[in-house]
Amino acid sequence: MFDEDEIVDDSLEPETVQTASKNEVDSELGQTRMEVAYGAGDGDDDAKAVVARKASMGVLYEQIYRPWNGQLGPRWVRNYAIFRHHVYGIFSSKGHRHYNPFVRLSILVIFLTSLTPIAMIFLSVTISGGEGSDWLNRMWGVNRYNLWGQVLGYFPRNLCMWPLLTALVVGGMISDDRKNGTSAIYFSRPVTRTDYTAMKYLSSAVVLGFVIVFSYMLYYTSAIVFNGEGWAYLIDTLPMFLGGLLAGILLVITYTSIGMALSSVSQSRFFAAIGFLAIIFGTKIVALMIELIFETTIFYILSPYDSLAHLGQWLIGIPANYEHSLALSIISVIIYNAASVGLLITRVRSLEVTRE
């Protein structure tokens, strides 16, 4: 049942409201509402009947503008927001950039696969003393070739894992903003194009670095821990580890640069992903065919992977698989990075805030 006060419209005159409530609650007159309504009892002429009035529907939504007097943070706060939005999305898409569950699952699988040598080192330690243990240690233990292979080995890492990882992570970084027009959200705020590009680049590089470089570091650390190695081992192997680390960082930078540049030229993340895979595999295949026919490795400088692999072999200190000069591979890596970053900057500069 409705309370009478609720039914009474706000527009009722105060006098009427007073009378109505008085009739209901004031016992001095000795009247009930029924008596008033049906005219029974004394004082009938003075009484006022309580009649039904149109009930107000009430207000469910009241639009009120609330001012905000907070302080806006400095530049690094804005930049960190971009970084966080893209990196946290890998772990939880709730509230951050959405990565398709398939993409997140693929990244997890690639990361776990890159850690398989750790499991093999652990196995070799567990069955220590036997022939099997030695074989396992040779195959997966820390040495120059294995350190190089952990980052720059072609199969499976640079054939299946790293290019796919890059394509999945970097593909939509800028193309999604072009497609959805979300660049307007960035550039209508105090975010400069330099900050926007740098933070997107850094976010991609950190995700790639987490899988490629972090797994490499974990591999080296695990070998020391599982084998109970001391300082002498550390001093012996640290230079080649650092060489591999540098090669890994160069790989992350180069793949990120190429991927970001491709992402900035189209509105489709699919184009960027396929374009990246085409560059990595296409150049490799062309160079391989030329090597098989003409017996020259010079065309491997067209392949970003092979240029990095050549450079990595020199950094770690293993014999090169390539006949051409290392300088050409270094120049190739520099040109790939410079051209990609140049293209990226040009394309980001053309992103519009008013319309795309």
Place this chain on the structure above:
Amino acid sequence: MDGGFVIETRDLRKMYGPHLALDDVDVQIPQGAIGILGPNGAGKSTFFKCILGLITTTSGDGRVLGYDIKTEGDLIRSRIGYMPEYDSLDPDLNAIDQVRYAGELLGMSPSAAMQRAHEVLEYVGLRDQRYRKIESFSTGMKQATKLACAIVHDPEILICDEPTNGLDQRSREFMLKTLRRTVDEGGGTVLMSSHVMDDVQEVCDRVVMIHQGNIVVNRPISDLANQIEKEVEAVIWGGATKMEEALISHGLKVRRMGRVMRVTIEDENTIEQIISIAAKSEVQIRELREYEPDLEDIFLLIMDKLGARVKGTSELMTSEHTGGDRSV
């Protein structure tokens, strides 16, 4: 702010190669609701980009909220809210996360941005939809989300580029009411660009008209209406062309829209003259009344004087403005 103006420009010029987009624009815009009008390609978007400090101007100066548009673009943008004309939302995000992220991009802390996102989404009428993905939103809800992103930091100036694009009547009314309330209760300034003159008239007190890169009008709407010559509107039946020719031959100024003719009142005898001409021309006058000019008439008259051949503001609209085939 100098002299109480939130936006001031002096000899502001912007050229894209050989194309002149803004031609020595001198404008002073006070606080309040201001409509920015002009045909397509007039320079509205370039003007917005200039005052947001997003593009380098070819020459001239400008200050927004006292900040130099050439050197202090980031400070300007932190105090301005911009609601773009086109889609600018991530369809994979929830509305609350989109607005929170928009706040974080301004430098708000995550907790403050989240708190504020709840407030502004309630303000724009999306309280119950704030956890829904934007891809499932109607055009009206997307427009409201864009508005929420723009006002998340309680800006001093809110720039709305075609805020009623593609909205149905109910959503449009709500959007316009919300913009007006933002000025009245928020105490800020709204710069609204629209091709729908009724919308501008409903929200704005003042209009700035841009034509071929020049500011041709910068006045309160009430002043403009008074400037326009009084007209009488006659609905003609049975020979509108004949009637139009006869009116012109008698030295009267006529604007014809099909069978409707608007004739400028020259003196107290004009109405009698029209009736007499109709009788001589043997046409019927079905209706005859004094005509109150609205903003669309003012716009069309000014454009006509400037030589821009625009028959109606609907000509300036694309399917983006009307919502195309989408149902809302």
